[in-house]
Amino acid sequence: MTPSDAPAPQRGRPTVLDPPAIAAATFRLWSERGYAAVGWKDIAEATGVSVRTLVRHFARKSDIAWVGVPTATRRLREALEQTPGDVPVDDAVRRAIVASMSDDPMSPAGPDWIRLVCTEPELAGTAPTAYRPWIEELAEFIAGRTPGMPRAAAMALASGYQAATVAALVAWSESDTDERAATAAEQALAWISIASA
Incomplete structure (x- = not known):
């Protein structure tokens, strides 16, 4: 196989996400602080998932409620x-x-x-x-x-x-x-x- 035939390398690591776990942690935050007071950064800290990954999987914060x-x-x-x-x-x-x-x-x-x-x-x-x-x-x-x-x-x-x-x-x-x-x-x-x- 020549270098031109090799598949293009994938950027970043594949995302492994547990939506129910994300939702459970987010619901707890919303219950404790209120929906409006919880931002993407708070959810990222609570779940250990980056803001970038969260936003890639959930177009809106409200989407987490419906997983x-x-x-x-x-x-x-x-x-x-x-x-x-x-x-x-x-x-x-x-x-x-x-x-x-x-x-x-x-x-x-x-x-x-x-x-x-x-x-x-x-x-x-x-x-x-x-x-x-x-x-x-x-x-x-x-x-x-x-x-x-x-x-x-x-x-x-x-x-x-x-x-x-x-x-x-x-x-x-x-x-x-x-x-x-x-x-x-x-x-x-x-x-x-x-x-x-």
């Missing part, structure tokens, strides 16, 4: 795919939403996370974009299991389920209970029913 949503979306999809066809659609949806949740207190559905994303305007403002894949996954299932339902109606129902889940989690995070977040969400979602055509 758990793709995993929750994957768990939702898997639960929906494993649902037998004879399970009523509203039961299937409720079970899948509960299966998509995590018990980690610093992850989506944890009390600290809920308080942060619901009280910080920038985080609340990015929620619709962050949750869009989760909602679309749920809407696809609802439309597939409810013949004749227009896509817009399925999206509206899926969005309603997401809003109801967040409302249940907010109430749960504000209560003094040992109940699991998933249990609180399941109890609230039991009140929602999808009428079949």
Whole structure:
């Protein structure tokens, strides 16, 4: 191999990043100091990851709040795919939403996370974009299991389920209970029913 045939050297080291660990450390900082008071330098110091690397992986500071949503979306999809066809659609949806949740207190559905994303305007403002894949996954299932339902109606129902889940989690995070977040969400979602055509 001649020098001209050799592959160009890579600049820098490959990045190995643990997004859940970054999120957990960042959530702690936000809880202690407030969202606005925490900058990239603070996050870098808390995580041991350079500011440059953080900014390369998270376009905005608010993106860190949503690192758990793709995993929750994957768990939702898997639960929906494993649902037998004879399970009523509203039961299937409720079970899948509960299966998509995590018990980690610093992850989506944890009390600290809920308080942060619901009280910080920038985080609340990015929620619709962050949750869009989760909602679309749920809407696809609802439309597939409810013949004749227009896509817009399925999206509206899926969005309603997401809003109801967040409302249940907010109430749960504000209560003094040992109940699991998933249990609180399941109890609230039991009140929602999808009428079949």
